[in-house]
Amino acid sequence: MTREKLIAKVNQIFVEQFELDPAELTPEKRIFEDFALDSLDIVDLITGLQRQFGVSLRENKDVLAIRTLQDIYDLCEKLVAENPDLRAKISD
Numbered sequence: 001m002t003r004e005k006l007i008a009k010v011n012q013i014f015v016e017q018f019e020l021d022p023a024e025l026t027p028e029k030r031i032f033e034d035f036a037l038d039s040l041d042i043v044d045l046i047t048g049l050q051r052q053f054g055v056s057l058r059e060n061k062d063v064l065a066i067r068t069l070q071d072i073y074d075l076c077e078k079l080v081a082e083n084p085d086l087r088a089k090i091s092d
Contacts, residue, residue, distance in 0.1 A: 027070035
C-alpha cells in the first residue's frame with residue numbers, strides 16, 4: 001500500500017464520520033483544536049480506523065499520543081508495517 005492510499009483511507013473516515021471537507025485534511029491539522037472533535041468523536045474515529053484497517057486498537061498505547069492528522073497517518077503506516085498480511089488486505 002502506498003502512503004497516498006493510506007492517507008486517502010484515513011481521510012475517508014474523517015469525511016464520512018465527521019462530514020469534513022477533504023481540502024481541510026492536511027497533516028498538520030490538530031484533531032481536537034482544528035476539527036473540534038471531542039472524546040466521543042475519538043471513539044468513533046478509533047472504531048472507523050479499526051474497521052478500515054481490520055485491527056484492534058483497544059490496547060494500542062500509540063493511540064493516546066494522537067494529536068494531529070499526521071500522527072494518525074504515522075500510526076496507520078506503523079500498523080501496516082507491523083502486519084504484512086494487513087497490507088494485502090487493504091490495498092484494494
